[in-house]
Amino acid sequence: MKITINVNNTVHELLVDSRVTLLDALRDVLGLTGTKKGCDQGACGACTVIIGGQRVLSCLTLAAGCDGQDVVTIEGLATGDELHPMQAAFLHCDGFQCGYCTPGQILSAVCAVQEVHAGVPSHVTRDVRQTVNAATLTDEEIRERMSGNLCRCAAYPNIVAAVRQVLFSSDLSTVAHSAEVEVRS
Amino acid sequence: MNAFAFERAAAAVDAARAVAARPGALFLAGGTTLVDLMKVDVLTPDTVVDVRHLGLSNIDVSDDAIAVGAAVTNSQLAWHPVVRDRYPVLAEAILSGATTQIRNMATVAGNILQRTRCPYFRDVHASCNRRQPGSGCDALDGFNRGHAVLGVSDHCIATHPSDMCVAMVILDADVYTVRPDGTTRSIPFRQFHLTPADTPHVEVALEHGELITHIILPHLPAARRSHYLKVRDRASYEFALASAAVILDLDGRTIRAARLGLGGIATKPWRATEAEHLLAGRPATDDTFRDAAEVALAGAGAREHSHFKIELAKRTIVRAFATARDANI
Numbered sequence: 001m002k003i004t005i006n007v008n009n010t011v012h013e014l015l016v017d018s019r020v021t022l023l024d025a026l027r028d029v030l031g032l033t034g035t036k037k038g039c040d041q042g043a044c045g046a047c048t049v050i051i052g053g054q055r056v057l058s059c060l061t062l063a064a065g066c067d068g069q070d071v072v073t074i075e076g077l078a079t080g081d082e083l084h085p086m087q088a089a090f091l092h093c094d095g096f097q098c099g100y101c102t103p104g105q106i107l108s109a110v111c112a113v114q115e116v117h118a119g120v121p122s123h124v125t126r127d128v129r130q131t132v133n134a135a136t137l138t139d140e141e142i143r144e145r146m147s148g149n150l151c152r153c154a155a156y157p158n159i160v161a162a163v164r165q166v167l168f169s170s171d172l173s174t175v176a177h178s179a180e181v182e183v184r185s
Numbered sequence: 186m187n188a189f190a191f192e193r194a195a196a197a198v199d200a201a202r203a204v205a206a207r208p209g210a211l212f213l214a215g216g217t218t219l220v221d222l223m224k225v226d227v228l229t230p231d232t233v234v235d236v237r238h239l240g241l242s243n244i245d246v247s248d249d250a251i252a253v254g255a256a257v258t259n260s261q262l263a264w265h266p267v268v269r270d271r272y273p274v275l276a277e278a279i280l281s282g283a284t285t286q287i288r289n290m291a292t293v294a295g296n297i298l299q300r301t302r303c304p305y306f307r308d309v310h311a312s313c314n315r316r317q318p319g320s321g322c323d324a325l326d327g328f329n330r331g332h333a334v335l336g337v338s339d340h341c342i343a344t345h346p347s348d349m350c351v352a353m354v355i356l357d358a359d360v361y362t363v364r365p366d367g368t369t370r371s372i373p374f375r376q377f378h379l380t381p382a383d384t385p386h387v388e389v390a391l392e393h394g395e396l397i398t399h400i401i402l403p404h405l406p407a408a409r410r411s412h413y414l415k416v417r418d419r420a421s422y423e424f425a426l427a428s429a430a431v432i433l434d435l436d437g438r439t440i441r442a443a444r445l446g447l448g449g450i451a452t453k454p455w456r457a458t459e460a461e462h463l464l465a466g467r468p469a470t471d472d473t474f475r476d477a478a479e480v481a482l483a484g485a486g487a488r489e490h491s492h493f494k495i496e497l498a499k500r501t502i503v504r505a506f507a508t509a510r511d512a513n514i
Binding site for chain 1: 189190213235237260285422
């Protein structure tokens with residue numbers, strides 16, 4: 001079936017079989033291989049992309065259901081040669097080893113930071129009625145909010161450090177500059 | 186994955202008709218259950234009807250209720266400021282399940298209709314009365330550490346995996362549906378899910394093609410003192426071994442009324458009404474909560490690897506009530 005999909009600000013018209021996932025369409029049809037296939041069953045987070053401003057799993061998303069949607073992949077995060085602050089933070093903090101989970105980690109982290117700035121709670125937030133304060137966010141909160149992205153190299157301490165670096169950065173306007181993350185509540 | 190037709194509908198009743206017209210058709214919402222199970226050939230629909238764009242994505246707040254559209258995502262509901270304020274137990278339950286990515290995809294109706302995580306249900310080479318009626322149940326004498334101890338039968342011991350539903354069952358939510366002929370009805374949450382008995386494949390009180398349109402959460406002032414406690418093998422991103430959803434209505438140190446829901450240990454979102462009756466009028470002490478826990482688990486029946494879940498559930502109940510009692514509200 002025919003779908004129109006906006007990936008990283010480029011509109012594509014694709015002819016896809018109903019069985020094709022967004023993950024396979026991105027990699028095999030559009031050649032955007034930055035999005036990784038880890039478990040292919042919604043358990044690892046390597047395939048994380050941003051649809052309509054929210055982080056989701058592309059391996060459990062049928063491409064046929066993405067008609068008219070806006071998708072951001074890891075290839076759409078930098079502005080030319082200028083890295084997105086989260087990409088720069090992962091480099092600065094050495095937030096990876098083999099790198100396979102990294103695109104998913106970075107896209108997930110970009111959204112996690114936006115969610116924190118929107119004040120929404122997580123499972124470890126002591127009182128869900130309170131608005132979360134980015135300035136006092138604990139590492140436990142960061143780990144919980146990033147728990148959907150597994151890293152078999154266990155680079156977790158440095159991933160948390162990278163998220164913390166962006167979270168506490170004073171220049172928040174750069175955080176979402178190309179991802180246009182939004183939190184609906 | 187088997188070949189299937191992908192369809193969209195213009196309105197809820199059209200979606201209901203499209204599914205009703207084919208015995209092999211299924212609704213598709215967030216896809217976190219359906220696409221997953223289609224990949225492993227557990228579900229093999231010939232048609233899927235996308236129901237995410239039918240105008241069912243709103244949360245409407247009034248003084249006496251909250252109406253939650255069927256296609257509202259789990260994140261939307263858990264993050265809604267009025268939901269967090271009126272029903273902390275519901276926000277906590279949702280946030281304890283899965284991950285942000287999955288909660289951003291999964292819808293409220295899809296969560297209610299999610300299928301069990303029993304490994305024998307997910308393995309087409311295993312015997313499973315729920316997946317293939319009459320084929321037997323490999324879980325009965327198999328690896329049943331994660332299985333249910335309440336609401337079980339000799340045909341199925343699969344655990345209902347939802348956290349959200351355990352909160353909804355104590356909030357007395359109502360599930361509203363539209364049928365292919367255009368008629369609508371509401372189903373009390375407690376009657377929505379069915380225990381397996383001798384028909385494990387019949388999981389919910391819906392007809393083929395009947396579509397959930399929204400959920401009504403009635404106003405319940407006592408729910409401000411509520412809590413969801415989930416115990417599991419990992420700190421995050423894991424299904425419950427035992428969980429408790431509690432509401433405590435206190436008059437000083439005396440319990441005016443209480444509600445108790447249980448997850449991770451039952452074949453459906455479990456409401457422990459006898460335990461609730463025991464709690465009313467008694468002092469809000471850990472001993473009282475332990476008495477209620479004993480009543481709640483009195484009918485439990487464990488298998489080889491699941492005996493520990495009975496005591497675990499009791500302790501989970503006591504701690505959940507104690508946390509609600511001690512909360513600064």
